[in-house]
Amino acid sequence: MVAKAHRLTPLETKGFSRLACIFGVIFALLPMLGSAAEVAVPNYMDPRERIAVPDLSSRSRIRFLTSVDFPPFSFLDRTGRLSGFHVDLARAICDELSALDKCQIQALPWSELGNALGNAQGEALIAGIAVTAENRDRYRFTRPYLALPARFVIRGDAAIGGTDADALAARRVGVLAHSAHEAMLRNWFPDIRPVTFDRADWMFDALRKGGVDAVYGDGVQLSFWLSSAGAEGCCRFFDGPFLSVDYLGEGLAIAVAPDNQPLADAFDHALAALNRSGRFAELYLRWFPNGLY
Template identity: 25%
Template sequence: MRPSPLDRPWREILFASVSRPLVDSARRLILGAAFVLASSIAASSVNAEETAPKVWTEVTIASEGSRPPYNYFDNNELAGFEIDLGRELCSRMKVSCRFVAQDWDGLIPGLLAHQYDAIMAAMEITDAAREKIAFTKPYVRMPSAFMASRDNVPADVSPAGLAGKRLGVESGGPHQAFLEDLYKQSEIHAYATLEEAVLDLAESRLDAVIGDKDALDEFIRTRHEAQNCVFVSDVPRDPVYFGDGDGVGLRKSDVALKAMFEKALDSVMEDGTFAKIRAKYFNFDIN
């Protein structure tokens, strides 16, 4: 006797009543959903890994090695103000520090190519540089100054005080623009180099010379032609002409590293360590 359908297990009856195409379709839907879920989990894991902040334990800093006293070579090793400052900053950031030499034209390309992590090379913070890299707050704001002969020191270096005076300046730089805009009553002489202007000042062909204080100071200390020259006065700093100063150059993506450098800079400024390092290389304030 053939068994009655009522004698068959209920599962057999259920699946016998469902067509094979519907079963296959359901299986495909389940497998597809599982694949999408697995892919989403994997993608989330990769994205989380990519966006996780880097933990900095070592920082490589590039410098030029040809701009004393900021950076130079001593026994084939990088040395100078920025090297000493960089080591102190790394110590406060609790990272190991390594310095590498890089020629000027290759500094920014090398940073962007991840050959090193930061630049400390007397690099000015300019709009053109900001388009490519980020900067910390400045650690140097080099003052500008007027220098004159010891025998003929002006009592007043304001535009009115130097009206009619012969002023020397390096051609094409911010100091020439500063003089031409503000010292219109003075006789302005532009020179190919600052050295030429200082030599004419020493020969009494000029009444004063304007320039970066570190460059003028080097002339006074190292050139016998400038031994009779003295600083008259610093020039009030105007970012429109003289920029924002020199900062640590960094990749724009390294936001955490920038914050670490700036925190360390604040620390060395506040506790007097910066002034002690500066005093080894400059006999005047630079920030």
């Protein structure tokens, strides 16, 4: 796992605000491939472990449920087609399990996903469901497959005078108000001067125009803003990644019904195989060409 060892706990997940749907427009404009030599690809599976494949022959279908408002993980593209990292990952899992003919990927409103498995609307949720103690009582989760880090971004021409976050001491750093990232910034970096914003676009505008020295926030949102026309090539990642179970959760995982251990095991087998073969890396680089780490 890619990590700054002295600052990191093992995993994090969706503790950030869901990205605005307008980012779906940005994703359609991004280059869809990246270079493994330039971008670190995460792997949370032990390459030495071989997970047995449960027999899925008795299953007539495997329905993955997701949402349409979580880009780049799941969203409607400009043609109205369901797209995203989670959509491609679900298909790759089904292919690895030789079950493409049984798999379906459907979208539901976020508000309906919580009860969807109990209502027999699907067999798996691949939608960024937070791995919390409460949700562990409702679902069985696969092993995490992706952590979503917090990152700093600075202007490309900034004279910071260092290569890590210590160089930002006493500097003005933008962060979204009342977010997990604000709490994390204040606790982990007490020498930094937080400047809070109610909207991400206001925060980005302040960075671009020099109103703040840096911003701190969700690595996914920051990565795709850096690639957007709105960033005007102004800025770059600085230090990090920063991960925290306490602030950001345990990691993205697939949720199944609590009594469906065989299906969770099958997904774990497929995720491990996809990591070994390099297919997971291909998907990651396709949807995160600038990386998250």
